[in-house]
Structures are given as structure tokens and as C-alpha cells.
Amino acid sequence: MEYGRRRRQLLRVRGRSIAWVVPLLLLVGIVLLDFNTVEQFRIISWIVLVPGIAAAICGVWTTAAFSLVSVVTYVGVDDAWPEQYKAGLADFVLVALGGVLATLASAVRVRREKQILHIQDIAETTRRTVLRPLPSHWAGLEHAGVYLAADVDARVGGDFYDIQPGPHGTRVLVGDVQGKGLGAVETAAALLGTFREAGYYEQDLTVVAARLENRMLRHRSHTAALGRGDRDRFATAVLIGFHDDVRDAVEVVNFGHEPPLAVGPRGVRELPSGDGVPLGLGDLTGGLPPLHRVPLAADETLLLVTDGVTEARDEPGLFYPLAREVDRAVTADPRRAEPGRLVRRVRDGVLRHSHGRLADDTTVFAVRRLPEPVGEAPERGRSPT
Structure with a gap:
């Protein structure tokens, strides 16, 4: 088509x-x-x-x-x-x-x-419901994102991302639901709905993480009761918290997802890896992933991707070298660390590396703080978005 x-x-x-x-x-x-x-x-x-x-x-x-x-x-x-x-x-x-x-x-x-x-x-309507459009400057953050479905006709899959401002700072969620089809889309929508509520109301990021884990378990139990084959479904995700009063660090909870990359004029560094299990599998370890507080400079951009990027292969079967390619691009031109340019660079690199044959849904999302808080910040305590 x-x-x-x-x-x-x-x-x-x-x-x-x-x-x-x-x-x-x-x-x-x-x-x-x-x-x-x-x-x-x-x-x-x-x-x-x-x-x-x-x-x-x-x-x-x-x-x-x-x-x-x-x-x-x-x-x-x-x-x-x-x-x-x-x-x-x-x-x-x-x-x-x-x-x-x-x-x-x-x-x-x-x-x-x-x-x-x-x-x-x-x-397309379903995709916009799950991945709601956001202004490029939102809640004190500058961001850019692109979603490429492995099935170009379907345009929907299990990848998801969102930004939720609130009275306790701005929260970012990027994730990938295991599996494909409408079941994966439904799971992504359930997790995003919980994130948008908990991300606004809850002060502690670990509580937000717990709410997401519980939502995944409840959703899986519900679909299993309906006789659908979602009993073993899970989702990898990265939950990030930006505090208004702490501008040189972020909080990260990683549910077995690809580790975020901090990209800036000084190069590329990897944030804490997915040391926790995916959402829905917390009972295997008896707890949630740990919360990490990591430094993040004002000129650094967080780059988050799903495994459609890191597992993209070329004809000989080699994986796309994300960190190396991003480091090379930023070294050549530090302005490529800007979210919009960074996302386009990774998107084009993945498509070029795989010759346009994506084996999995692919999401590239980049976010960094704006130099000064924008107008949304004073409204965070009034009504959820």
C-alpha cells in the first residue's frame, strides 16, 4: 500500500x-x-x-x-x-x-x-491516541521523537513514549511492549494511561514505577481472564524524572530497557543499564529496579531508543553501532546533539544500515532541558494533562 x-x-x-x-x-x-x-x-x-x-x-x-x-x-x-x-x-x-x-x-x-x-x-488514529502529539518545547523540555513501524501498512505497534508534567517535576517514559499487534498496542495504552496519572500526582518516582508494575500485572490478568494469549506479555521501559529544583541531574528507573545515552559536545556516555527486570516480571526478583540519580549537564541530550534501533542489521548481519555512530556525528558537529537533529541522524542511520528493512518497530526519542523554564511550569499544580 x-x-x-x-x-x-x-x-x-x-x-x-x-x-x-x-x-x-x-x-x-x-x-x-x-x-x-x-x-x-x-x-x-x-x-x-x-x-x-x-x-x-x-x-x-x-x-x-x-x-x-x-x-x-x-x-x-x-x-x-x-x-x-x-x-x-x-x-x-x-x-x-x-x-x-x-x-x-x-x-x-x-x-x-x-x-x-x-x-x-x-x-493512525490509534497511534495518535497512544503516542499523543506534543509540542517540541513542553514542560521545560525540548524533545523530538520518531516512530517507525516494522509493518508500514499497520503504522502501529508496541513502542511508546510520553512526557508528563506535574507539581513534582516532569516525567518521561519510553518503552517497548513484547509482541506485536493490537494486544501490544492495548498494553502500551494501558501503561501510558497509568503513567499520565501517576506521573502527575505521585511525588516519588519509585511510586510511579510501582504503579506501572501493578498496572502491567492487572492488565495481563484481565486479558488472560478473557481467554487471550497475553499471560506472558511484558514490557521494557525507562522512567526518567526531571526535577525543577535540581537542574544538573535526573532520576532513572530502568525496567530492562536499552540504556539511555547522554549525548553532548563532550561525547557520548551510557546511563545505568537495564539492571531491573521488565514490567510484569517483578515477581521473579521480588522487587522493582533501583532508582539511579545520575548527573546530566545542561548541554547534554538524553537519547532513548527501542531495540528496533540496536538490533537493526545490515546484509552481513552486523548490528547498528548506535553509540559509535552518534559519537562520530557529535564529534564532527556538536550541534547534532540537539534533539531534532539527533533523532533524524539516528533514524537515517538505522534505515541506511538496514536498507529500509526493519525487523522490529523502531522508536528514537531525544530530550533535554530548556535553558529556562517555559510557561507550562506554573500550571503544573492546577490540572493534570
């Missing part, structure tokens, strides 16, 4: 479709070739290709029009030849039947495309 979308864009000029030009040129070419070849080389029956091409790229009525024009043209061109060189009734039936079948095929194609576009609209 992605191919079909690009095809339609290529066949438009100034917003108007020019798809009809292709079958028209084919029609004219066949007629001219038939008139400019010897009598023994009659190709007018090839005109059956015209409605066939129209069925692939044009609408139903345009295809029907080309089917009719092809029949009329066939009759006119064939009658212009002497009797002994006429193609005859059999080829006429071929052209007429080809036009009817091409029109039916065009109707089926157009209907199918409308259905797929409708499904994609639903998927």
Missing part, C-alpha cells in the same frame, strides 16, 4: 491526476505502429493492453472509458485495412472482453484501496 501511495503521488501534477496519460500514450503508440508496419504484422489486437494498464492506475470510470475507446479504435483501424489483412472477429471479442474484465478489476482495486486507506486512518 505504501508503494501505491507513492505511485499516486508520481502520477499527479499540481494536485491533478495524470494517470490517464499512460494508457493514452499506449493507445496512440499501438495505432501508429499498426499503420506503419507491413500487412503481415498486425498488432491492433494489442490494444487490449490499454484498458489493462488503465485498470492498474486509473479510476473505474476512466478505465471504462478507455475500454470503450479501445473497442471503437479497434473497429476503426481494422476496417481501414483490406479484407485479407483484417484481424477479424476473434480479436474484436478479445478486446471487448478485455475491456469488461479490466473495468471489473479496476472496481475491485479501487474498493480494496479505499478499505485499506480506511484501515490506515483507524491505525
